[in-house]
Amino acid sequence: xADPIERIRTAINSDKIVIFMKGNRSFPQCGFSAATVEVFExxxxxxxxxxxxxxxxxxxxxxxxxxxxxxxxxxINGKFVGGCDIVRELHSSGELQTLVRAALGExxxx
Amino acid sequence: xxxxxxxxxxERGLPGALVEVxxxxxxxxxxxxxxxxxxxxxxxxxxxxxxxxxxLGDAMKARxxxxxxxxxxxxxxxxxx
Numbered sequence: 293x294a295d296p297i298e299r300i301r302t303a304i305n306s307d308k309i310v311i312f313m314k315g316n317r318s319f320p321q322c323g324f325s326a327a328t329v330e331v332f333e334x335x336x337x338x339x340x341x342x343x344x345x346x347x348x349x350x351x352x353x354x355x356x357x358x359x360x361x362x363x364x365x366x367x368i369n370g371k372f373v374g375g376c377d378i379v380r381e382l383h384s385s386g387e388l389q390t391l392v393r394a395a396l397g398e399x400x401x402x
Numbered sequence: 403x404x405x406x407x408x409x410x411x412x413e414r415g416l417p418g419a420l421v422e423v424x425x426x427x428x429x430x431x432x433x434x435x436x437x438x439x440x441x442x443x444x445x446x447x448x449x450x451x452x453x454x455x456x457x458l459g460d461a462m463k464a465r466x467x468x469x470x471x472x473x474x475x476x477x478x479x480x481x482x483x
Binding site: 324359360361362372373374375376377378381382 | 451470
């Protein structure tokens with residue numbers, strides 16, 4: 293299997309919105325992961341998830357990759373956006389909607 | 403881990419910051435913190451959180467399971483009140 297950093301790079305560039313979380317969207321294994329998924333459900337935005345509990349290498353590597361010590365982690369258009377607190381804050385300020393719309397809009401033009 | 407210990411670590415890492423830390427489950431591993439620092443001026447949320455995480459170093463990896471963060475500049479803090 294490819295180097296974990298390489299796998300992360302591939303994952304975050306394969307979908308517009310990618311969430312590294314504990315568990316999956318149907319069965320989040322942590323309240324912060326659940327809250328993060330909830331935000332994107334509310335926005336009705338398509339996103340993919342990666343369960344770090346199923347892959348210890350990726351769990352460690354994503355923390356190094358983004359210089360961020362906790363899970364969940366959200367990437368939009370391949371760029372690290374933040375964890376649960378930031379996503380919720382950006383959601384309540386309306387900035388997240390703008391980010392998401394821009395990201396999805398770009399894909400529509402491709 | 404005590405809330406006070408986390409508060410002191412953040413204050414050491416970000417001199418002059420206003421720091422409030424609360425253990426919100428009482429279990430010593432889930433905390434929430436408010437950090438108000440001039441050093442956040444001109445920085446995005448990711449950078450601000452990274453500065454706080456940096457101050458906590460290895461404690462963030464091992465002893466703190468979760469830390470809910472609110473980060474503000476003194477200006478933002480004043481306008482909030």
